Amino acid sequence: MAKGKSFSEIIKGDQPVLVDFYATWCGPCKMMQPILTETAGKVGDKAKIIKIDIDKNPMAASRFQVKSVPTLVLFQNGKIVWRQSGVVPAKQLVEVINKQAMAKQG
Incomplete structure (x- = not known):
């Protein structure tokens, strides 16, 4: 995470932020790292x-109702614009992310 900035500050930015809520003991979470x-x-x-x-x-997990890991959440301007639990392919x-970045420009 960026030094000096809180989680709230990071997700409030104009740039989309993909957050991977994970646990060290979680097998599928380990699969997400290379992805x-x-x-x-x-x-x-x-x-x-x-x-x-x-x-x-x-x-943070409670605040965003993370019930299972991995849960991926895409934030933009402090709002959740997409979320999905489980292993998600890079494609x-x-x-x-590209769709959200395009929407930001549009």
Whole structure:
């Protein structure tokens, strides 16, 4: 996560922020790491991608009603614009982020 900025400040930005709510003990969460790396490489600076460990940040998990992990949530201007639980392929994540980035410009 960006130093000096709180989670609330990061998700309030104009730039889409993909948040991966995960747990270290979660098998599917481990599968998401290379997918997120691939996604980051494809979207570049169109979006930020951050990870939130639900065991270390239970308040954030509760606030956004994260019931299972991994749960991916895309924020823009502090609002949830997309969310999905489970392993999501990089292709789908890239499409969702690109669509949101295009909507921002439009």
